[in-house]
Amino acid sequence: MHKAEVISVGTELVLGEITDTNAPFLSRELAGIGIAVERRGTVGDNPARLREDFLQALSRSDIVLLTGGLGPTPDDLTKETVAEALGLALETDELQLRRIEDFFRKRTLPMPEDNRKQAMVPKGCTVLYNENGTAPGCWIKHGSKRIALLPGPPREMKPMFRQLLPLLAPFSSGVILSHHLRTVGLGESRMAQLAEHYLDLTNPTVAPYAKDGESYLRVSAAAATREEAEALCRPVLRKLTELLGSYVYAVDEGLAQTVTRLLRAQGKTVALAESCTGGGIAQALTELPGASDVFGWGVVSYANECKQALLGVPSETLQSHGAVSAECAMEMARGIRRLSGAAIGLAVTGIAGPGSGGEAKPAGLIFLAATDGDRSLERRLETGRGDRAHNRLYAAKQAFDLLRRLLLGI
Amino acid sequence: MHKAEVISVGTELVLGEITDTNAPFLSRELAGIGIAVERRGTVGDNPARLREDFLQALSRSDIVLLTGGLGPTPDDLTKETVAEALGLALETDELQLRRIEDFFRKRTLPMPEDNRKQAMVPKGCTVLYNENGTAPGCWIKHGSKRIALLPGPPREMKPMFRQLLPLLAPFSSGVILSHHLRTVGLGESRMAQLAEHYLDLTNPTVAPYAKDGESYLRVSAAAATREEAEALCRPVLRKLTELLGSYVYAVDEGLAQTVTRLLRAQGKTVALAESCTGGGIAQALTELPGASDVFGWGVVSYANECKQALLGVPSETLQSHGAVSAECAMEMARGIRRLSGAAIGLAVTGIAGPGSGGEAKPAGLIFLAATDGDRSLERRLETGRGDRAHNRLYAAKQAFDLLRRLLLGI
Numbered sequence: 001m002h003k004a005e006v007i008s009v010g011t012e013l014v015l016g017e018i019t020d021t022n023a024p025f026l027s028r029e030l031a032g033i034g035i036a037v038e039r040r041g042t043v044g045d046n047p048a049r050l051r052e053d054f055l056q057a058l059s060r061s062d063i064v065l066l067t068g069g070l071g072p073t074p075d076d077l078t079k080e081t082v083a084e085a086l087g088l089a090l091e092t093d094e095l096q097l098r099r100i101e102d103f104f105r106k107r108t109l110p111m112p113e114d115n116r117k118q119a120m121v122p123k124g125c126t127v128l129y130n131e132n133g134t135a136p137g138c139w140i141k142h143g144s145k146r147i148a149l150l151p152g153p154p155r156e157m158k159p160m161f162r163q164l165l166p167l168l169a170p171f172s173s174g175v176i177l178s179h180h181l182r183t184v185g186l187g188e189s190r191m192a193q194l195a196e197h198y199l200d201l202t203n204p205t206v207a208p209y210a211k212d213g214e215s216y217l218r219v220s221a222a223a224a225t226r227e228e229a230e231a232l233c234r235p236v237l238r239k240l241t242e243l244l245g246s247y248v249y250a251v252d253e254g255l256a257q258t259v260t261r262l263l264r265a266q267g268k269t270v271a272l273a274e275s276c277t278g279g280g281i282a283q284a285l286t287e288l289p290g291a292s293d294v295f296g297w298g299v300v301s302y303a304n305e306c307k308q309a310l311l312g313v314p315s316e317t318l319q320s321h322g323a324v325s326a327e328c329a330m331e332m333a334r335g336i337r338r339l340s341g342a343a344i345g346l347a348v349t350g351i352a353g354p355g356s357g358g359e360a361k362p363a364g365l366i367f368l369a370a371t372d373g374d375r376s377l378e379r380r381l382e383t384g385r386g387d388r389a390h391n392r393l394y395a396a397k398q399a400f401d402l403l404r405r406l407l408l409g410i
Numbered sequence: 411m412h413k414a415e416v417i418s419v420g421t422e423l424v425l426g427e428i429t430d431t432n433a434p435f436l437s438r439e440l441a442g443i444g445i446a447v448e449r450r451g452t453v454g455d456n457p458a459r460l461r462e463d464f465l466q467a468l469s470r471s472d473i474v475l476l477t478g479g480l481g482p483t484p485d486d487l488t489k490e491t492v493a494e495a496l497g498l499a500l501e502t503d504e505l506q507l508r509r510i511e512d513f514f515r516k517r518t519l520p521m522p523e524d525n526r527k528q529a530m531v532p533k534g535c536t537v538l539y540n541e542n543g544t545a546p547g548c549w550i551k552h553g554s555k556r557i558a559l560l561p562g563p564p565r566e567m568k569p570m571f572r573q574l575l576p577l578l579a580p581f582s583s584g585v586i587l588s589h590h591l592r593t594v595g596l597g598e599s600r601m602a603q604l605a606e607h608y609l610d611l612t613n614p615t616v617a618p619y620a621k622d623g624e625s626y627l628r629v630s631a632a633a634a635t636r637e638e639a640e641a642l643c644r645p646v647l648r649k650l651t652e653l654l655g656s657y658v659y660a661v662d663e664g665l666a667q668t669v670t671r672l673l674r675a676q677g678k679t680v681a682l683a684e685s686c687t688g689g690g691i692a693q694a695l696t697e698l699p700g701a702s703d704v705f706g707w708g709v710v711s712y713a714n715e716c717k718q719a720l721l722g723v724p725s726e727t728l729q730s731h732g733a734v735s736a737e738c739a740m741e742m743a744r745g746i747r748r749l750s751g752a753a754i755g756l757a758v759t760g761i762a763g764p765g766s767g768g769e770a771k772p773a774g775l776i777f778l779a780a781t782d783g784d785r786s787l788e789r790r791l792e793t794g795r796g797d798r799a800h801n802r803l804y805a806a807k808q809a810f811d812l813l814r815r816l817l818l819g820i
Contacts, residue, residue, distance in 0.1 A: 017628065038424060041452070073598075287799065300689065
């Protein structure tokens with residue numbers, strides 16, 4: 001199998017000011033076409049270190065992909081450094097220069113002189129067109145090796161990568177296919193223990209990992225074709241699904257997608273009443289195009305007056321149980337369902353933290369409720385943590401799980 | 411200055427299944443105490459490659475920090491690999507073993523046998539306690555060099571890092587202090603052009619970068635003490651702020667924080683009516699603890715019925731201008747202000763994409779409105795793109811900017 005290395009370039013990366021999402025994207029894309037990424041590197045805008053790391057990567061890999069450092073500013077030096085290391089001159093690509101000029105003309109902006117250098121490319125390279133910015137990419141042949149220079153901003157890099165696919169095809173050796181069996185409500189250790197006998201398989205391999213309050217099993221098969229790889233994965237996925245039961249919510253699909261699919265299939269809508277998640281559930285649901293099929297009404301009832309006036313939570317409920325209570329959550333779910341006319345009302349109220357709501361209401365105490373009029377489910381969470389971001393994300397995941405269980409009659 | 415390298419270990423990382431936020435965190439923390447991270451690496455759960463990369467990093471750096479691969483499962487091999495490379499035996503740390511047993515006892519879970527190996531540590535190392543999981547960290551002395559082994563899950567790694575600070579102190583050489591001058595509404599090239607004369611400074615350095623629809627200038631100074639570094643940054647930040655005027659919204663502070671601070675200072679509240687952002691503005695505002703001081707009511711009016719029934723948008727407005735119009739946005743802002751009694755109503759309606767709303771309503775066409783009863787501001791966005799996530803994020807940022815301008819009377 002051919003090997004690729006990815007080098008992410010930028011002082012903002014080594015200073016930790018930006019989280020690199022390009023390298024994981026390239027890793028996924030390359031894995032999918034059977035090119036192995038065994039290593040990645042990150043280096044600042046420093047020509048000497050970049051040169052050294054680039055040459056080392058080139059010595060042990062067939063393809064080196066570099067992202068970043070193609071910008072117009074003087075510290076952007078990836079192209080210059082790589083060209084120098086390979087002994088290639090830079091020359092102006094007239095077509096690129098015109099494209100850059102056009103880019104500014106269309107936006108009725110003056111073209112800064114600095115942007116002119118973006119039209120310079122290593123002699124003999126294949127120029128990759130940038131639909132979303134001014135920095136062209138480059139594909140350089142160097143003996144049997146190949147080098148790709150890609151811009152740093154993800155919205156420029158990702159569409160440009162599509163132009164690389166035909167150029168990468170000769171290096172593709174079959175397919176590595178991964179499926180992710182996604183569970184909610186099960187810790188990684190416990191999941192791995194249940195699936196213990198599968199973790200020693202070699203093709204497909206089965207590996208546990210945890211992410212954002214969920215635990216996954218990655219099932220990966222290598223084969224000549226996609227169909228063969230699928231055939232290797234299928235029986236293992238089926239057996240693991242049997243083993244883990246209703247903890248498994250989907251294969252290769254997020255929780256918000258799963259509940260959207262279930263709602264759509266049942267022709268139902270959900271309305272949301274959110275307190276401590278502050279709109280996070282609505283936000284996650286509407287990330288998906290076509291969310292309006294299943295969702296039309298949401299209320300972020302941060303204030304008690306909002307819970308009473310809009311959702312009709314009785315003041316007695318707030319007085320006797322407080323806003324953070326199972327009773328209030330259920331009133332909120334009933335209230336948003338009534339108000340919106342949706343099939344299902346889903347509600348969350350809790351203490352996101354870091355501060356607590358007094359001794360009896362610690363940070364991380366969260367109540368969820370879902371009702372379709374006939375059946376109602378509720379859930380009490382107690383994360384024991386003051387981590388606001390975690391508690392909010394966890395509450396949103398658990399709310400989706402409650403909705404899933406209501407829809408499936410679990 | 412002492413040098414550190416960070417190696418992130420995990421097959422899920424090189425396959426791109428997880429985005430690494432540990433390495434940027436460590437980079438920021440180390441930079442802050444004057445330890446330079448010039449390079450970072452990522453490698454899969456492969457002992458041979460990990461060994462090679464670890465030894466290379468150790469040969470050229472004073473400190474090597476590794477994250478990941480300390481888990482209980484058989485593919486977690488960082489500790490074993492590093493100990494072997496350094497010629498150290500592993501031995502059970504009895505205190506750790508008891509802590510791991512306690513961890514499971516407290517959660518009334520059986521302890522999987524696999525977790526026992528997490529109590530094994532390289533002989534002679536300093537053990538770092540894990541408050542949030544079962545994998546202890548290690549701090550290893552190797553001649554003049556130091557090695558830190560840290561767990562992969564960020565919620566375990568980040569608190570553990572605090573235990574490293576006193577151990578890292580002898581390697582700290584003064585302070586590198588960075589401030590970020592944050593702008594909204596100005597492209598990176600244009601900002602860099604305006605700040606051109608500052609980009610050649612050496613202490614502090616000034617570097618432009620772009621992130622999430624905003625452009626920043628990073629101003630970094632190196633000095634013996636924090637106070638000296640601050641004194642170097644201060645005049646440059648002041649001059650840059652004068653130069654960029656009202657595009658600058660803050661130094662070192664996010665937009666949501668800035669508007670929250672302004673609202674709090676003016677004793678005002680904002681209520682939100684969101685369509686295409688789907689709760690994203692409420693979500694961003696309530697990420698901050700204490701959001702309830704400035705925010706109590708939000709409506710996610712995805713459906714037109716919700717816009718009419720809850721926000722009182724007249725059906726004539728929807729019929730003659732459509733839901734995606736300046737008129738509808740302003741009615742939504744007025745409606746949520748009236749409904750909630752908040753000082754300010756802020757509303758967003760638009761086509762998030764990827765699909766368009768017909769020829770006259772392309773994806774990325776978004777209308778914003780803000781009103782405090784006396785003064786009303788509106789803004790029309792046309793991103794020209796079908797990128798749903800970008801359009802939603804961009805609309806939220808612009809909405810915060812509109813609110814900022816309303817609050818500041820700009």
